[in-house]
Every structure is written in structure tokens, then in C-alpha cells.
Amino acid sequence: MSHREDLGLFLGQALRRPQSVSALVPSSERLARAMAAQVPAGKGPVVELGPGTGKITRALIAAGIAAADLHLFEINAPFVELLHLRHPDATIHHRGAQQMTQVGLSDVRAVVSGLPLLSFPRGLQDEILTAAFELLPPGAPFIQFTYGPSNPVPQPLMTRLGLVAQRRCRIWGNLPPARVYTLTRSIS
Numbered sequence: 001m002s003h004r005e006d007l008g009l010f011l012g013q014a015l016r017r018p019q020s021v022s023a024l025v026p027s028s029e030r031l032a033r034a035m036a037a038q039v040p041a042g043k044g045p046v047v048e049l050g051p052g053t054g055k056i057t058r059a060l061i062a063a064g065i066a067a068a069d070l071h072l073f074e075i076n077a078p079f080v081e082l083l084h085l086r087h088p089d090a091t092i093h094h095r096g097a098q099q100m101t102q103v104g105l106s107d108v109r110a111v112v113s114g115l116p117l118l119s120f121p122r123g124l125q126d127e128i129l130t131a132a133f134e135l136l137p138p139g140a141p142f143i144q145f146t147y148g149p150s151n152p153v154p155q156p157l158m159t160r161l162g163l164v165a166q167r168r169c170r171i172w173g174n175l176p177p178a179r180v181y182t183l184t185r186s187i188s
């Protein structure tokens with residue numbers, strides 16, 4: 001499937017499921033590379049949430065992460081089908097990100113989220129972040145981009161989970177411009 005066909009598939013799914021896809025085009029290459037650059041070197045599974053057509057997945061592999069270390073969680077069936085074709089060595093879970101603790105993962109190196117967290121209800125944000133930090137050992141990052149002006153995770157949830165946010169780069173060339181954040185458990 002070509003880049004143009006990817007765009008067509010993405011736009012079609014965005015129009016059918018605006019709430020869950022929540023963008024009209026996939027992330028730019030620069031944003032995908034900026035997200036991948038935040039994954040620490042080392043061993044262990046890397047979880048990607050909401051990979052869509054796999055823009056960030058490709059950047060993760062290009063950054064040296066073995067496809068066999070990737071666990072992708074995606075709810076959209078046409079995207080899942082495409083990801084299976086493109087990344088046969090990755091493990092693709094056709095289920096919600098909120099279920100990431102249910103597949104036997106441990107010692108996760110990073111969770112890379114392409115989810116539209118800001119447009120999710122509070123309860124779902126809570127479920128996803130709680131699940132992610134059950135899998136992430138201290139210091140391991142939850143990597144999130146946002147189109148909004150600040151950290152997209154609400155402060156009460158940050159406090160409850162004991163998280164600190166670090167603002168990373170802004171990608172002006174993305175449509176719309178996006179900012180990368182990393183969240184880790186604060187060491188007390």
C-alpha cells in the first residue's frame with residue numbers, strides 16, 4: 001500500500017470514527033521520529049498505543065527497535081489488518097489500550113502513545129494511564145504527543161499516579177503542530 005493509499009485509508013477511518021481517530025492525517029515523519037527518539041536504549045518490549053497506519057511504528061523500527069519487541073494496541077480493524085501485513089514480526093493486539101495489562105507483558109521499556117488522549121473521557125484516560133504505569137518500571141517513560149498547549153494528562157491523575165511530565169520538542173511542521181511529552185513516575 002502506497003503513502004497516498006495510507007492517507008486515503010486514514011481519512012476514510014477518521015470520517016467514519018472521528019471520536020477514536022481524531023485527526024484527518026497521520027503524524028508527520030518528524031513527529032514520528034521525535035516520538036521514537038524518546039525511547040531509551042536497552043532491552044524489553046516497547047508498547048505502542050493507537051498506531052493507526054503505522055507512522056510511528058516505522059519510526060520506532062528505523063530508530064533500531066526490533067519489530068519483535070513491539071506490541072501494538074489498536075482498536076480499528078482496517079488499521080489492524082494493514083499493520084499485520086506490514087509488520088509480521090510485531091505483536092499486534094486488536095484491543096483497546098486500556099487492556100494492555102491483560103496480555104502478559106512485563107518490564108516494558110516505554111509506552112509510546114499516538115492516542116488522542118485529550119478527546120478521551122476522563123475515565124478512559126485514567127484506565128489507560130493506570131494500566132501503562134502498572135507495566136512501566138520506575139524511570140521508564142510514557143511518551144505522548146498533543147496538539148494542545150500543555151500536558152494532556154489531567155493534574156489530578158498525574159498526582160494520583162505520582163507522575164512528572166517533561167516537555168520535549170515542538171514539531172511545527174506537523175498538521176496541526178504538536179508537542180512531545182514524556183511522563184515518568186516521580187522518585188520520592
Ligand SMILES: C[S@@+](CC[C@H](N)C(=O)[O-])C[C@H]1O[C@@H](n2cnc3c(N)ncnc32)[C@H](O)[C@@H]1O
Pocket residue numbers: 020021022023025026027049050051052053054055056073074075076079095096097098113114115116
Ligand atoms: C490520532 S490517530 C494516530 C495514529 C498514528 N499513531 C499516527 O500518529 O499517525 C489515533 C489512533 O488511536 C486509535 N485508538 C483510539 N482509541 C483507542 C484505544 N482505546 N485503544 C487503542 N487504539 C485506539 C485509533 O483507531 C487511531 O488509529
